[in-house]
Amino acid sequence: MKQQLSPKINISLYWKCQFIGWSVAALYWEYRGFTRSTHFSWLLAALQFISDVVIYILLTHLYRNYALRHNFQNLNLGQLLKRIIPGAVVMGVAYTLATTVKLYLFQFWFFQSPVQTYADFFKQNAEAIFIGGTRLMSIWLLAYHMYHYAQREIRTSKENARLAIISREAQLSNLSAQLNPHFLFNSLNNIKALVIDNPKSARRAIDLLSDLLRTSLYNGEIMQISLRDEINLVKDYLELEKLRFEERLQFAINVDDDLVAIQIPRLCIQTLVENAIKHGIAKRKDGGLITIRTEKTGGFVKITVQNPGFLEAGDDGVGLKNLRERLALEYKGRATFAITGELDDIVLATISIPSA
């Protein structure tokens, strides 16, 4: 909604500025003509006014189209200046040509007697018109680009602030998810029993739990990690939960070897797997199978986590809500996330991330 509205407002502001700015300039020229000229003609004045406004709006509008088509709005300040300076000269030349032609034609039509050829007229007036025109065009270009540059700066800083908040939230919710009292204390209780029953497993569980805690305690500010690292983390998590759920938890991980180096949002798979255990495995007497797959399809990397269970109606939990937000911000709307209930009591969560 917001995004749809903003260009509309900008366009109307742009046209307002164009009309008001050039009208004021044209009126100023009229005033100068009126005070200096000996034979002032209202008809000529009107034509001058209209032609000035139309021609200069047209010229600058052409420039604007060119700038938009070549993405000037996304350049940094240095790149932008490198284009604005020659741009002002080119626009100055265009201004000079248009203005001299116009003035010559008006002289021709209104005074009937071509006192001089266009070439002579041009030679006589070009320099002054060029200097004035370049100055005008420089002002126009600077105003136009600085306005958009400032707008963009404001927008990016707003977006960055938002992203920082989101990632902070993600970090916190991850902390509370991994240090989720239920998960943590059940794991500890499990380890306590294993110490007597199966000391080797107990030692392994402590290693796994330590690594998980380390990741959630110290890596909070990292936004993206490789698929390989994420899968390793998920494997640790699943191994630990397997010690707890035993035969009730089965898992299969099918990751394409070509994809292991791609960068993905940290903990995106982990969040889905945690969810799969909480809502899928833990709620079923006989547990079930969690399957993680990756796949490359048409410019996207698709990551799916499948678990037995029914999709519960209602809003996403904190974990999924955060995941959606992070995907939307980090990929500017090009990544998608969906969770669906399939046939045969299967819940399928899918993340699609643009590759490269």
Added chain:
Amino acid sequence: MKKLKILIIDDERNAREEIKLLLKSYPDVEIIGEAKNADDAKEQIDIKKPDLLFLDIQMPEKTGFDLLESLDNVPQVIFTTAYDQYAVKAFEVSAIDYLMKPIREERFAKAMEQLKVKSASKNDDRIFVKDRQQYHFISWNKVHLIESLDNYARLFFDDKSVFLKTSLNLLEQKLDESLFFRVNRAQIINLNYIDKIIPLPGGKLKVLLKTGDAPEASDRQSVKLKKLVKT
């Protein structure tokens, strides 16, 4: 002395092992079974009649609370949970002992000690009822009056009451005959709470309870009540 019969209910095997280990230092208890979900537990409770349950709250499909609600007579219960105390409070359970996993030995010992005190006042059949988001253990000894209300039975105890989704006829069959008496179509009284019985003209009886309630017995039940009081 008769050993305390214990059933351990938890969906995680290692969590059950943990309880068994803790119970090893208690010679006067007997672990009569283990259950890994509520349905399994209900079956064993009905057959083996344990005195005490170690009960996990979060279990697949049915929670520990669901299990207790499904029982006609609830044994002693010690909840075990990995949730912190605030999360447990969110369940709004009052007067229930719960142990937080992992369980400290001294905390476990304290729970067992309290249990001995409680079981001194034995022979205390009770039910577990959820009423308006609040769970109650209700001892039948304390219920002085039961009234029928549409599809519900309203149980009066102390100065409170709860609704139980059952018909009075169904409930009457489950109740201890030496304790409860159906005075009319809509009311059952606890005989221990009778203060006075007043004969009314026409042969009917009016029962005054110690609590001040005064239900009137029907013709047929008045006859029965007269016999009952005589013996």
